[in-house]
Amino acid sequence: MQGKRILLGVTGSISAYKTAHLTRLLVKAGAEVQVVMTEAATTFITPLTLSTLSKRPVLTTFVKDETGQWNNHVDLGLWADALLIAPASANTIARCAQGLCNDLLSAVYLSARCPVFFAPAMDLDMYKHPATLGNLAKLRAYGNHIIEAEYGELASGLVGEGRLAEPETIVQTLDRHFSLRPAMAGKRVLITAGPTQEPIDPVRYISNHSTGKMGYAIADAFAKAGAHVTLVSGPTALSVPDSTICRIDVRSAAEMFGAMQQAFPESDIVILNAAVADYTPAHPADQKIKKKDALFDLELTKTTDIAATLGSQKRSGQLMMGFALETENERQNALKKLHAKNLDWIVLNSLRDQGAGFGHDTNKITVIDKHEAVYEFSLKSKEAVARDLLQLVERVL
CATH class of the missing domain: 3.40.50.10300 (CoaB-like)
Structure with a gap:
């Protein structure tokens, strides 16, 4: 992870509170972390918290200020060694799977040339809904990596799959990705x-x-x-x-x-x-065969x-x-x-x-x-x- 540039996308899920610990672990591992938050995510954890931990301003919108400066989603997509969307809400997963692009994070996703990791987090029934499963399958088919949600007690009080993978698990997944030599290198x-x-x-x-x-x-x-x-x-x-x-x-x-x-x-x-x-035909004709007889033997x-x-x-x-x-x-x-x-x-x-x-x-x-x-x-x-x-x-x- 040393020196790796990680774009951390935070979306509107109660699990967003875990991104403080996740950001800290990434920085401690030697990564440069740039946080991009959706508007909904800011209602669960403040940009100030993640900005302090990442030592970078958190990005939430395209426009920086009234001077016309803007956060360039293309540059961000080129800058990163990996885009990690954690927690990935059902809404964000659906929008990325469909290619919708109405905020900075989804624009960064569509611009990213680096590996992309989604760590889903939502309630059990949302996670198991055919629409969500279909969207996750689409994201896999696009070549993205899914860090599976874990089993446990959920915010709703239900017990089942849907918990955000623990920050330590997410960091280990990224670390393995960067440390692995391509499996088929030289073959x-x-x-x-x-x-x-x-x-x-x-x-x-x-x-x-x-x-x-x-x-x-x-x-x-x-x-x-x-x-x-x-x-x-x-x-x-x-x-x-x-x-x-x-x-x-x-x-x-x-x-x-x-x-x-x-x-x-x-x-x-x-x-x-x-x-x-x-x-294969034993004797292909040099010229187009004309239609003559009712039967044609080949x-x-x-x-x-x-x-x-x-x-x-x-x-x-x-x-x-x-x-x-x-x-x-x-x-x-x-x-x-x-x-x-x-x-x-x-x-x-x-x-x-x-x-x-x-x-x-x-x-x-x-x-x-x-x-x-x-x-x-x-x-x-x-x-x-x-x-x-x-x-x-x-x-x-």
């Missing part, structure tokens, strides 16, 4: 994403419904964890989520295989998420099985993760692929699970490792799924 990760398109003629092709969202989310998660990511992508409408990702665009299964063969030997981790065609030939081929070439220390999208006998089919293709993990999707599979922003997965240990996950955003997969790889490393 070379090769990822496939999207569909392939197999040409019938210059106009038509065979493809599938893959959008690439899952593969791009995985690439983003590993890049943010410090990895050198190469993304071999079939045709999608997506942009690379992180500027450090090296993207290689391909169209057909043969092109994807060629790109993978070239990058595979130098890769530490290979994640095969693309929906690669199993068959001869298909098998494409190269990328996962099986790379799995047979896998060197000691390389890790491979494959995906299996199934509609029946899901577990048995996934296990068969896991062992036949020499994978370390197989990620199973079932099209029978609502909200999973192609075209959704959510996914529901079951992961089986090479020892046949099973990890089941609930339906969540594809960004959250990508972080779950990252954590599985981190455990092995």
Whole structure:
């Protein structure tokens, strides 16, 4: 924490009284603390208290004084090494999740380029309300960190989850964040994403419904964890989520295989998420095929099985993760692929699970490792799924 610049956002919650102790702990740990308060927060604890403890004027509004000087939310967002919103009220969580921007703190949040930590504090029923849970899920999907509320007696007299995490816990969370070396630093990760398109003629092709969202989310998660990511992508409408990702665009299964063969030997981790065609037209036409007969026969030939081929070439220390999208006998089919293709993990999707599979922003997965240990996950955003997969790889490393 020594020398770290912390923006402490304080919102309208009875737990705001704890921010005096929190500010003191942050300063004692060597951090520079700039407090930003909402108007509601000032009714629970005075700006004078936090200004005295932080040794900086507390900011509450955009305008400093009648001369036209103002508190620049963009500069504040660039200044900070971390933005900590504690306590984060249900109202502030909702506004940040929706991108609303009607006070200085929410403007700073939208301007921040640093990691953002939310420490919720509210009554039990508010904390468990579907709206709040949905907003917290959105904030996680945006890449923010949530310091979970704790269980205990609440201001209402109820007992349950909703208490602001203790100041010591919050400081420990920040300290761990700054002391950790990125989990994937120095690792070379090769990822496939999207569909392939197999040409019938210059106009038509065979493809599938893959959008690439899952593969791009995985690439983003590993890049943010410090990895050198190469993304071999079939045709999608997506942009690379992180500027450090090296993207290689391909169209057909043969092109994807060629790109993978070239990058595979130098890769530490290979994640095969693309929906690669199993068959391709044996004799694609040079010119557009004209509509003539009522029936049209199309001869298909098998494409190269990328996962099986790379799995047979896998060197000691390389890790491979494959995906299996199934509609029946899901577990048995996934296990068969896991062992036949020499994978370390197989990620199973079932099209029978609502909200999973192609075209959704959510996914529901079951992961089986090479020892046949099973990890089941609930339906969540594809960004959250990508972080779950990252954590599985981190455990092995």
